[in-house]
Amino acid sequence: MKFLPAIKTLLVNYLNRGTELYDDPEKRHRILIINWFGMVGFSITFILGINAYFQNNDHLAIVLLLSCVLFFLSLLNHWKFLKQYRFETSATLIQLSLLALMLYLVYSGGANNTGPLWVFLVPPVMMFFGGLKGGLRNTSVFITCYCIIMFYPENQLLEASYTHEFKTRVLYSLITLTFLSGYYEYSRHQSFQHVKQLSAKFEQQALRDHLTDIPNRRAMMEQLNYEYARVVRNNYDMSILLIDVDFFKKINDKYGHQCGDEVLIKLAKSFTATLRKQDMISRWGGEEFLILLPHTGFNDAFEVAEKIRKTIQQNPITFDDKTIEITVSIGIGKADIHHSVDSAISQADEHLYQAKEEGRDSVYPKVDKIA
Numbered sequence: 001m002k003f004l005p006a007i008k009t010l011l012v013n014y015l016n017r018g019t020e021l022y023d024d025p026e027k028r029h030r031i032l033i034i035n036w037f038g039m040v041g042f043s044i045t046f047i048l049g050i051n052a053y054f055q056n057n058d059h060l061a062i063v064l065l066l067s068c069v070l071f072f073l074s075l076l077n078h079w080k081f082l083k084q085y086r087f088e089t090s091a092t093l094i095q096l097s098l099l100a101l102m103l104y105l106v107y108s109g110g111a112n113n114t115g116p117l118w119v120f121l122v123p124p125v126m127m128f129f130g131g132l133k134g135g136l137r138n139t140s141v142f143i144t145c146y147c148i149i150m151f152y153p154e155n156q157l158l159e160a161s162y163t164h165e166f167k168t169r170v171l172y173s174l175i176t177l178t179f180l181s182g183y184y185e186y187s188r189h190q191s192f193q194h195v196k197q198l199s200a201k202f203e204q205q206a207l208r209d210h211l212t213d214i215p216n217r218r219a220m221m222e223q224l225n226y227e228y229a230r231v232v233r234n235n236y237d238m239s240i241l242l243i244d245v246d247f248f249k250k251i252n253d254k255y256g257h258q259c260g261d262e263v264l265i266k267l268a269k270s271f272t273a274t275l276r277k278q279d280m281i282s283r284w285g286g287e288e289f290l291i292l293l294p295h296t297g298f299n300d301a302f303e304v305a306e307k308i309r310k311t312i313q314q315n316p317i318t319f320d321d322k323t324i325e326i327t328v329s330i331g332i333g334k335a336d337i338h339h340s341v342d343s344a345i346s347q348a349d350e351h352l353y354q355a356k357e358e359g360r361d362s363v364y365p366k367v368d369k370i371a
């Protein structure tokens, strides 16, 4: 029994082969199905083919072993083209092999006239591979072919012989199963879409600050690293502004925490309105905001910072009929091929400290202090 976990790992690894190449869950699902059905189809047709051979049912043995080869080829093609997403061809090949095999079993009766019992595989497998639309289309084509073979006048298209009741019962069951499989596929798709939307929403929420509804620190770190990769590639500058609200504790103490929250929301809006489209603002933490200015050197960053400082200073915030004078201090940091994102953040932090030391309502360094 010790080998059971090893077999399980082997099977899971086999089934997931190639799924790691894609992020899209739909593609991963399709790869999983091809791996799974390719293996099941290959094994079953191989075993039944050998069995038919030993029972001297040569025709059936040939058809089954031929299908087995087709399943194997589709798997080979699938693995070969995994990275190019050309495994659609494999999916089509598997479906065609299955449909042809099923029609042959209906026509010939298979082993002791039990062949038509396999046709119940068709609706679920077609839905798995083709989704609701493709599955319904392929199953309808199959049912039409089934009807032509089974109900052609005087059984001229049949090698086996079945009773009329048997043919119709199989047909009714097949149609019922088609509806059930279709409904199952529809619900699966709906739940899948729902989960996808939810996870996109959560992902979005995880990157936004709940209070101000601007990107949070995590989102900013992602963007800083993304932007820095471009800085290194193209050898240009980028600047960051670290903004801190002056004496914010006093606002909370004097007007209450709710007012403090409102001030932060309005400040976030004001910063956003002042910036260019390509700039990005984030709530860095508490009463601190960090702005990313791509493609911007110290001089231009200073101008932007001054504009922000003056706008805040000249536009007091109103809350419950009270007018609250606000000022901010801003530290500038610069990243280039020699200075990483982390060093730019530390620099902005030091400069913010200098701006506070200068008496607040200030930007540091000043243009004239920039070498």
Ligand SMILES: Nc1nc2c(ncn2[C@@H]2O[C@H](COP(=O)(O)OP(=O)(O)OP(=O)(O)O)[C@@H](O)[C@H]2O)c(=O)[nH]1
Binding pocket: 211, 244, 245, 246, 247, 248, 249, 250, 252, 256, 257, 258, 259, 260, 261, 264, 285, 286, 287, 356, 360
């Ligand atoms: N209302 C509100 N207050 C916050 C929030 N986050 C942080 N604060 C408050 O912000 C205040 C920051 O105070 P300090 O770090 O002492 O700084 P300051 O009063 O702004 O003084 P300086 O930075 O030196 O000008 C603290 O009282 C925090 O409780 C928030 O989301 N909402």
